[in-house]
Structure formats: C-alpha cells, structure tokens
Amino acid sequence: MSNFVFVLDTQKRSLNLIRPGRARKLLTTGKAAVFKRYPFTIILKVEVTATPEPITLKIDPGSQTTGIALVQGEKVLWGAELNHRVETTLTWAKKLTKFAPINKIVQELVRFDLQQLENPEISGFEYQQGTLFGYEVREYLLNKWDRKCAYCGVENVPLQVEHIHPKTQGGTNRISNLCLACEKCNLKKGAQNIEQFLAKKPEVLKRILSQVKRPLKDATAVNSTRWALFNRLKETGLPVSTGSGGLTKFNRPRLNLPKTHWIDAACVGQITSLKLLTNQPLLIKATGHGTRQMCRTDKFGFPSRYVPRLKFVKGFQTGDIVKAIVTSGKKIGTYIGRVAVRASGSFNISASELVSGISYKYCSIIHRKDGYSYAA
Known part of the structure; x- marks a missing residue:
C-alpha cells in the first residue's frame, strides 16, 4: 500500500488526501495535474465544494531519523522517515501543513514521564498496575x-x-531502588543484599550506590533539541500536544505494530486504535544545495580538476530529477533519475544504474532540486 496523495483545489487550498488509484484516474481524465512530485501532490482543474476532515501531524524525533505520520481519526494515511539536519523537521512540518488539512500536532517530547514515575497514583489503575508504568x-x-x-x-x-x-529484605519498587542487570548477574545476585553480592568489588559497589542517588542529568527531556523543536512547532499557530517515549512503546506492541520510525510517530500520544492504510513511507534525506568549493581535490587534498562557477547548464542543475526519452543511438530507452550536469550538455543520470552521456535535448524536468533526496 502506497502513501495517500495530497490534493489541492484550484485556489491551492488543501483537501482530503486520496488513494493513489483515485489520483491516477483524476490525472488520466484530465481533471487534475501534478503539482509537486515530493511529496506527491495533485492540483484539481475544476472547482469543488468539499469540507476536508482534520488531520493530526505526529512527530517522533530521533537523533538521526525522525518519524512523521499523518493520522485521521484512527487511520494512518501517510508516513515518512526524515534523515535530517537540525532545521529540516520544522521545515517539513510547515510544508505538510500547506498540503494537508492539519489541525493539530502531536510530538514525542520526553523519553519518559518523570512526574508519573514519582507519583504513579495520578494516572489511575492501569498505570499503577504496571502495564504503562513498566x-x-x-x-x-x-x-x-x-x-x-x-x-x-x-x-x-x-x-x-x-x-x-x-x-525479600524490605526493598521497595521506588525508582531509587531499581537498576538494570543482565540475566546472568540477576540470577547470581538472587536475594542477596548488594553489599554482600559486591563484597569483593568495592569500586563497583561505590559506583552503583553513587549513581542510584544521582538524578538523571536531563530528567525532563533527554535532549534540548526536542524542546527546541517543540517551541518552534508552537510558532505554527496550531495546537501542539506531547507524549512520552514510554507511552509510544506501550502503544505499539499493544496494537501489534512493527517497529519503524514512522509507525512510532503514529503511536505518539493517547490513542485507542490505529489502522494502517499505507505501508510504504517516503524516505527523505537532507542533502543540501551543494558546496562553494572552487575545485575538486585528490586524496591528498591537492586540486585535481576545475569546478564551473555556474550551477545551471541548459536549464538543468545537478540534483534535479529528470525523465530522459532517448530515441536514437546506442542508449535508446526511457530513464528516470537524478541528473549530474556537464558543461558540454552530455549528462549522467542515476536511475537503477548510472547511465552516462545522455544529451540534455532528451531530458525534461520531473522535480527540481530542493535540497533533499527521496526514495519510496
């Protein structure tokens, strides 16, 4: 199942997302045109009177990959995994609000809810009995x-x-009395007191006792980047709510869902059920817009070849997604992929494999370079 397709009306206002099959029918009958390739968006050519249903944007920030999901009620319509730099998560949040009728944002802010750990009575029976609390x-x-x-x-x-x-010796379930142990050490320690178990390892005993008393350095959030993203998301003007990583981990196995970044995003916050209507997220990687390097260097750092100052050649630039229909010569065929331009007008196209020496005359733009690379 592919991602749902974004739809804009004739005034470029967002409408409900639709299935890929319906989008193909609108395109083939001439009732719509492709507005944007990534994320795939069509624009209608005829006026419609429709009230879009609100959609929730859910974000699961990660150190390298951020999961993004669009959820309508209990239906997951669209997913993406963003291999990002610092600002790209916010950029994509703003981009998606232009193409979909998003009315709120839910972000995983903290890895665990410290307040509930310290006072589990505030969350009722389920929390106290160890399911979510665990x-x-x-x-x-x-x-x-x-x-x-x-x-x-x-x-x-x-x-x-x-x-x-x-x-067995009066220990409690308080966080300050808990640590993590491998199965071998856990069985070996058994019901012994820690001083007795580590009698021959005073350094380890001292380290554990000091670490138990020391609170987590970043107790309210694992890192400041999540808080920075949270504060920036509030600038969109949409209501922003949060969930903990523990709640996300609780939701996913409860709903019997696989572990992926975009599904984790869909599981953020309070949910009762989810229905995945897609299983093919858009994979996005921030690649930037090139460099200002004036020459290429060899492995020793010495200049090896010249780099032209002009980025555009015959209206194309390296990084554009193009479609080349070659009608003559040894390379007859249709090629779709990322183009690398040369001043001579003979381009390289990276499709399933590298195809070199394709004239610019056979090429047409599918998607202009925007600083990202995409894969399904």
Missing part, C-alpha cells in the same frame, strides 16, 4: 544506566529490572 520505568532506567548492566557493564544484551535492595 514502559516508563524501563525507558528511565535505560537512560540512567546507559543501557548497560549495572554490575558487569555488558551491553547489547536483554536487560532486566533489578531491585538493588531485595524485596
């Missing part, structure tokens, strides 16, 4: 203990929540 606790402990076993320091193995002071 996800918030684990997310907090993973960040506090650097995703390592507190006793042996092993990484990249399944970790278990461990009571530092055993419950």
Whole structure:
C-alpha cells in the first residue's frame, strides 16, 4: 500500500488526501495535474465544494531519523522517515501543513514521564498496575544506566529490572531502588543484599550506590533539541500536544505494530486504535544545495580538476530529477533519475544504474532540486 496523495483545489487550498488509484484516474481524465512530485501532490482543474476532515501531524524525533505520520481519526494515511539536519523537521512540518488539512500536532517530547514515575497514583489503575508504568520505568532506567548492566557493564544484551535492595529484605519498587542487570548477574545476585553480592568489588559497589542517588542529568527531556523543536512547532499557530517515549512503546506492541520510525510517530500520544492504510513511507534525506568549493581535490587534498562557477547548464542543475526519452543511438530507452550536469550538455543520470552521456535535448524536468533526496 502506497502513501495517500495530497490534493489541492484550484485556489491551492488543501483537501482530503486520496488513494493513489483515485489520483491516477483524476490525472488520466484530465481533471487534475501534478503539482509537486515530493511529496506527491495533485492540483484539481475544476472547482469543488468539499469540507476536508482534520488531520493530526505526529512527530517522533530521533537523533538521526525522525518519524512523521499523518493520522485521521484512527487511520494512518501517510508516513515518512526524515534523515535530517537540525532545521529540516520544522521545515517539513510547515510544508505538510500547506498540503494537508492539519489541525493539530502531536510530538514525542520526553523519553519518559518523570512526574508519573514519582507519583504513579495520578494516572489511575492501569498505570499503577504496571502495564504503562513498566514502559516508563524501563525507558528511565535505560537512560540512567546507559543501557548497560549495572554490575558487569555488558551491553547489547536483554536487560532486566533489578531491585538493588531485595524485596525479600524490605526493598521497595521506588525508582531509587531499581537498576538494570543482565540475566546472568540477576540470577547470581538472587536475594542477596548488594553489599554482600559486591563484597569483593568495592569500586563497583561505590559506583552503583553513587549513581542510584544521582538524578538523571536531563530528567525532563533527554535532549534540548526536542524542546527546541517543540517551541518552534508552537510558532505554527496550531495546537501542539506531547507524549512520552514510554507511552509510544506501550502503544505499539499493544496494537501489534512493527517497529519503524514512522509507525512510532503514529503511536505518539493517547490513542485507542490505529489502522494502517499505507505501508510504504517516503524516505527523505537532507542533502543540501551543494558546496562553494572552487575545485575538486585528490586524496591528498591537492586540486585535481576545475569546478564551473555556474550551477545551471541548459536549464538543468545537478540534483534535479529528470525523465530522459532517448530515441536514437546506442542508449535508446526511457530513464528516470537524478541528473549530474556537464558543461558540454552530455549528462549522467542515476536511475537503477548510472547511465552516462545522455544529451540534455532528451531530458525534461520531473522535480527540481530542493535540497533533499527521496526514495519510496
């Protein structure tokens, strides 16, 4: 299932997203034209009187990849994964509000809800009984203990929540009495007191006891970038609500959904159910608009060849998506892909494989370079 298609009316106002099949029918019957290739948007050629249903933009920020989803009620209509630089998430949020009738934004702001960890009574029975509470606790402990076993320091193995002071000896379930341990250390410690278990490792004992007392450095949010994005999103004028990473992790397995960035975005915040109407997100990568480098260099850093000052050649620039229909010569065929221009007018096109020596006369623009590369 492909992503739904964005639709604009004759006044360039956003309408409801439609299925790809319906968009193809509108295009083939001449009732619409392609307005933008990425994200795929059509513009109607005839007046319509329709009231679009509101859509929620959901964002799951990540250190390298940010998940984006458009949700209408319980239906996920469109998804994307943005391999980004700092400002690109905000750029795409603003871009999507132009093409879809978005009336609110939901962002994953914090990895865990610290207030609910400290006072779980505020969230009712489900939270107290450990379903959602367990996800918030684990997310907090993973960040506090650097995703390592507190006793042996092993990484990249399944970790278990461990009571530092055993419950059999009066230990509680308070966050300050919990750490993470691998299965081997957890079984080895059993119901022993930590001082007894680490009697021969005083340095480890000292480190654990000091780390238990130390609060998480960034308790209200894992990083300042999420807060900066949150504050910038409020500038759009749309209502912005937030959810925790623990809540996202709770929602996804409850709904039996796979782990991907864009599905995580759809699971952000309070939801009861989700219906995926797409399984093919748009993959977006920020590539920039080139460099100001005046020459190419070899592996030692010495100039090796000249770079022309003019970016455009015959109306094309490197990075444009073009369609080339070659009608004569050895390379007869149709090629669609990213173009690399040469001053001679003989271009290279990166499609499924590199095709070199295609004359500009056979090329037509599909999508102008906009600083991003796209894949489905």
